[in-house]
Amino acid sequence: MPTYRTKVSERIRLPSRTEREEALETAGYNVFNVDADDVYIDLLTDSGTGAMSDEQWAALHRGDESYAGSSSFERLESAVRDVMGFPQVVPAHQGRGAENVLYGSLVDEGDVVLNNTHFDTTRAHVANQGARPVDCPVDGARDPTARGGQFDGNFSIDRAREIVDDVGTDAIPAVVLTITNNSAAGQPVSVSNTREVARFAAEIDATFVIDACRFAENAYFVSEREDEFDDATVAEIAREQLGYADALVMSGKKDGLVNVGGFVATDDDDLYQACKHRAILYEGFPTYGGMAGRDMEALAVGLREAVEAAYVADRVEQVRQFGERLADDGVPVYEPIGGHAVYIDAAAALPQIPADEFPGQALVCECYLEGGVRGVELGSFAFPDADRPELVRLAVPRRTYGPAHFDHVAETVRSVFEDHESVRGLRLASDPPIPELRHFTAELEPVPTTTPSTTSTE
Ligand code: F0G
Numbered sequence: 055m056p057t058y059r060t061k062v063s064e065r066i067r068l069p070s071r072t073e074r075e076e077a078l079e080t081a082g083y084n085v086f087n088v089d090a091d092d093v094y095i096d097l098l099t100d101s102g103t104g105a106m107s108d109e110q111w112a113a114l115h116r117g118d119e120s121y122a123g124s125s126s127f128e129r130l131e132s133a134v135r136d137v138m139g140f141p142q143v144v145p146a147h148q149g150r151g152a153e154n155v156l157y158g159s160l161v162d163e164g165d166v167v168l169n170n171t172h173f174d175t176t177r178a179h180v181a182n183q184g185a186r187p188v189d190c191p192v193d194g195a196r197d198p199t200a201r202g203g204q205f206d207g208n209f210s211i212d213r214a215r216e217i218v219d220d221v222g223t224d225a226i227p228a229v230v231l232t233i234t235n236n237s238a239a240g241q242p243v244s245v246s247n248t249r250e251v252a253r254f255a256a257e258i259d260a261t262f263v264i265d266a267c268r269f270a271e272n273a274y275f276v277s278e279r280e281d282e283f284d285d286a287t288v289a290e291i292a293r294e295q296l297g298y299a300d301a302l303v304m305s306g307k308k309d310g311l312v313n314v315g316g317f318v319a320t321d322d323d324d325l326y327q328a329c330k331h332r333a334i335l336y337e338g339f340p341t342y343g344g345m346a347g348r349d350m351e352a353l354a355v356g357l358r359e360a361v362e363a364a365y366v367a368d369r370v371e372q373v374r375q376f377g378e379r380l381a382d383d384g385v386p387v388y389e390p391i392g393g394h395a396v397y398i399d400a401a402a403a404l405p406q407i408p409a410d411e412f413p414g415q416a417l418v419c420e421c422y423l424e425g426g427v428r429g430v431e432l433g434s435f436a437f438p439d440a441d442r443p444e445l446v447r448l449a450v451p452r453r454t455y456g457p458a459h460f461d462h463v464a465e466t467v468r469s470v471f472e473d474h475e476s477v478r479g480l481r482l483a484s485d486p487p488i489p490e491l492r493h494f495t496a497e498l499e500p501v502p503t504t505t506p507s508t509t510s511t512e
Contacts, residue, residue, distance in 0.1 A: 055368075056368060056456075057364040057365060057368050058107070058365075058368075058453060061108055066094055066095075067091070067094065068094040068425075068426045069092050069094070069426060071423070073092065074092070074422060074423050074426060075423060077089065077092040078419060078422055078423060081497075082483060082484065082496070082497025082498055082499070083415070083419050083480055083497070083498040083499060083500070084415075084493070084495070084496060084497060084498060085098070085418055085419070085422055085428050085429075085430070086098075086493070086494050086495070087495070087497075088422065088428065092426075093422070093426055093427075093428045094425065094426030094427065094462070095425070095426065095427045095428070095455065095459050095462060095463050096428050096451070097395075097427060097428060097429050097430075097447075097448040097449050097450060097451075097463070098428050098429065098430050098449065099430065099449045099451075100308060100394045100395060100449040100450055100451050100452065101305065101307040101308055101449075102148075102307035102312070102313045102314055103313075103451035103452075103454065104311055104313075104451045104452030104453055104454055105451075105452065105453040105454050106311065106312065106313070106352060106356070107311070107355070107356075107359060107453075109355050109359070110311065110312070110351075110352040110355045110356055110359075111352075113348075113351040113352055113354065113355045114348040114349075114351055114352055115348075116348075116351050117346060117347035117348025117349070117350070117351050118347045119346060119347040119348070120341075120347070121339055121341075121342070122339055122341055123341055124341050124342055124347045124350070126347035126348070126350040126351045126354075127143075127145065127341040127342060127347070127350055129350070129351060129354040130143060130145065130317070130350040130351075130353055130354045131143045132354070133353070133354035133355075133357045133358055134317065134319050134357065136358070137289070137292065137293070137357045137358055137360075137361055138266065138269070138292070138293070138296045138302060138319060138357070139293050139296055139297050140296070140301075140302060140319035140320060140321055141321055142319065142320050142321065142323070142326040143317050143318070143319045144317055144318045144319075144326070144329045144330055144333045144337075144340060144343055145315070145316070145317045145333075145337070145338075145340075145341075145342060145343035145344060145345045145350060146315075146316045146317055146318065146333065146337045146343050146344045146345070147314065147315070147316065147337060147343075147344030147345060148305055148306070148307060148314055148315060148316045148344075149175065149265075149267060149303065149304065149305025149306075149307065149308075149316040150175040150178075150179065150305075150316075151316055151336065151337050151343075151344050152303045152304060152305070152316040152317055152318045153175055153176055153179040153303055154179055154182075154332075154336055155318050155329050155332050155333045155336060155337060155343075156263065156301060156303050156318045156329060157176075157179045157180055157182075157183055157185075157228070158179075158183065158332050158336075159325065159328035159329050159332050160227050160228050160261055160263075160325070160328075161180060161183040161185045161227055161228060162183065162184070162185065162227070163183065163184030163185065164184060164185065164225065165183070165184075165185035165186070165225055165226065165227050166185065166186045166187075166188055166217065166221050166225045166226050167180045167185055167186070167187050167188065167226070167227070167228050167229075167230060168188050168190050168209075168214050168217060168226060168228075168229045168230065168260075169187065169188070169189060169190065169209075169229075169230040169231070169232060169265075170189070170190060170191055170192075170195075170207060170208065170209040170210075170230075170231055170232055170235050170238070170243065171189045171191050171195065171196075171232060171235050171236075171237040171238050172187045172189060172230070172232070172237070173232060173236050173237055173265065173267075174237075174490075176230070176232070176265065178490070188217055189237075190209050190210045190211075190213040190214045190217070191208075191209075191210060191213075191235070191238055192205075192206060192208045192209070192210045193210075194206060195207070195208075195235065195238040195239075195241065196237075196238055196239075196442065196443055197443065198239070198386065198387075198388040198397065198399035198402070198443050198445065199386075199399065199402070201389050202241075202390075204242075204244075204275075204279040204390070205241070205242055205243060205244040205247060205275075205279065206235075206238055206239070206241035206242075206390075207232075207233065207234050207235030207238050207240075207241035207242045207243040207272075208235075208243050208244060208247040209229075209231055209243065209247055209250075209251045211250055211251070211254050214229070214254060218258060223258040223259060223260070226258055226260050227260055227261060228260055228261045228262075228263050229251060229254065229255040229258075229260045229261070229262055229263070230263045230264070230265060231243055231247075231248060231251050231262075231263070231264050231265070231299075232264075232265040232267075233248075233264060233265065233266060233267075233268060233269055233272040233295070234268045234271055234272045234275070234392060234393045234394070236267070236268070236394075237432075239388040239392045239395075239397040239445070240268070240271075240392025240393045240394045240395050240397070241390075241392050242271075242272045242275035242276065242279070242392075242393065243272060243295075244276060244279070244280050245276055245280055245282070245283065245291065245294060245295050246280065246282075248264075248295050248298050249298060251298075252298035252299070255300075261300045261301060261322070261325065262298065262299050262300045262301075263299060263300065263301050263302070263303060264295075264296055264298075264299040264301075264302050264303075265302075265303050265304075266296060266302045266303070266304045266309070267304060267305045267307075267308040267309060268308050268309050268393055268394055269292050269295070269296060269309055269360075270288060270292060270309040270360040270361050270366050271309060271366065271369065271370055271393030271394060272292075272295070272393065273288045273289075273291040273292040273295060273361065273366070274288050274366045274367065274369075274370045274393070275370070275393065276291045276295065277291055287361075287363060288361050288362075288363055288366050289361040289362075289363075292361050300320060300321070300322050300325070301318060301319065301320040301322065301325055302317075302318065302319040302320070303316075303318055304316050304317050304318070304319065306353045306356065306357075308394070309356075309357075309360040310353045310356045310357055310360065311352075311353075311355075311356030311357075311359055311360055311452060311453075312349060312352045312353045312356050313349075314345070314349055315345045315349050315350070315352075315353045317343070318333075369452055369453075370393055372450065372460075373391060373392070373393065373394060373395065373396065373450045374391045375460075376391075376396055376448075376450065376460045376463070376464065377389075377391030377392075377396035378391060379460070379464050380396060380398070380464055380467055380468075383464065383467075383468045383471070384468075384471065385398060385403065385467055385468065385471050386398065386399040386402035386403055387399065388445070394449055394450060395447045395448060395449040395450060396447075396448045396450075397432075397445045397446070397447050397448075398417065398429075398445065398446040398447075398448070398467070399443065399444065399445065400413040400414040400416075400417045400431075400433060400444040400445065400446050401413055401433075401443065401444040403417055403470075403471055403474060404416060404417055404474050404477055406474075406475060406477075407477065407478075407479040408479065409433075409434045409444065410434070411479025411480060411481060411501055412431065412433070412434055412435040412479060412480045412481075412498070413433070413444050413479070414431035414432065414433035414434070414435060414436075414444045414445060414446045415431040415433075415435045415480050415493075415498065416477050416478065416479055416480055417429075417431075417446050417470065417477070418430065418431050418446055419480070420470045420477050421446075421466055421467060421470055424466045424469055424470050425462060425463065425465070425466030425469075427448075427462075427463050427466050427467075429446050429447060429448045429449075430446070430447050430449070431445075431446055431493060432445045432446070432447050433445055433446075435492075435493050435496075436493040437490075438489050438490075438492070439489070448463065448467075478500045478501055478503070479500070479501045480498040480499065480500060480501060481498060481499060481501050482496060482497075482498055483496075483497045483498055483499040484496055484497040
């Protein structure tokens with residue numbers, strides 16, 4: 055049952071089919087280029103797109119915008135201490151700002167960083183330090199057809215030991231656990247795996263970092279699936295799981311329930327000092343670090359709300375019900391359903407479209423044309439050189455959409471899926487300079503139904 059009601063409404067509009075066709079063509083068949091006003095249900099991301107509570111809006115007014123010693127920073131610090139258990143906090147403008155502060159302080163050229171699966175910005179920040187990001191997912195984590203286990207987000211210690219055999223322990227300054235594992239369909243990580251990773255990191259003398267973006271959703275899965283925590287609250291589980299880390303890196307735009315903001319938190323004084331000084335260079339003075347005082351207030355309240363049992367149960371169940379409905383309709387989705395999004399296996403949904411014609415992107419475009427629904431491709435268009443499944447992610451903003459919206463999305467996806475043979479592949483029409491980032495800006499065009507003659511006219 056919902057545990058909130060609507061106090062402020064925002065008008066949304068389903069543009070006509072003709073308007074949608076025009077918008078998509080103008081956007082070069084890339085939904086990142088479509089105006090938000092032309093989108094009806096926006097499932098591009100769950101990051102920074104949720105609704106704040108009345109308590110958070112009220113807290114905004116208390117924002118202390120002092121450059122130094124802001125009391126809003128103190129309230130953020132005490133929320134991080136209470137909810138996550140860490141005494142020292144370096145705020146940043148969002149998650150990737152915090153990643154720059156943390157990995158810039160921890161990682162040197164030639165190093166190797168291990169992670170259950172690096173999220174894109176994490177990978178980029180590690181690489182930016184001249185280091186090598188290496189993923190250690192468990193078997194089946196990226197296989198949408200594995201219909202796998204309860205904790206497919208886990209970190210594979212066996213894989214990590216192979217890397218250690220290869221590069222030695224001195225080359226590995228940090229071991230990272232991303233909870234939930236966004237790049238493995240939002241699957242959770244168990245507390246027992248967290249303990250093993252902590253032991254492993256201690257053994258090789260590496261800093262154990264948790265990317266805690268979706269820590270509350272992860273704790274909810276633990277409460278359901280890990281016997282040891284049958285009687286524990288989500289708040290207790292979160293404290294316990296995060297407590298094994300030496301440092302947290304956080305995007306407040308997810309389980310901080312705010313539209314912008316992030317931080318690094320640690321109980322290691324040397325690391326804190328290093329992060330604090332790097333933050334001054336890249337983010338701001340340590341008592342605001344890239345955030346407005348008012349935003350730190352909203353984040354302080356949001357962190358406490360995120361571990362409230364009623365909130366997080368409603369959140370994860372909404373995503374699950376939506377995903378299971380698609381599965382019941384025969385749409386090939388990654389199961390079990392993850393915490394923040396439903397992932398569709400586009401290669402299975404559109405078998406007639408080969409990988410070099412971007413089946414995921416074709417599916418994203420078709421969902422927009424069919425129902426004004428915006429998702430995101432996470433396959434061969436977004437990751438040109440990686441061996442990834444052709445996934446489309448429908449990410450669910452927090453406290454934003456209700457059952458009628460999900461009925462519409464499910465109907466849209468079902469009707470695209472039923473009529474899948476008419477969907478055409480796409481090809482690149484522009485070539486942005488950085489291939490890893492091409493999916494944000496590249497333009498595409500439908501592959502013609504008949505291939506034009508290639509005879510030379512010279
Ligand atoms: N880590 C993870 C696991 C993330 O999912 C994200 C962002 C970040 C770090 C970076 O945080 O956006 O605040 O700079 N994920 C968003 C997404 C963008 O759509 O999944 P940020």
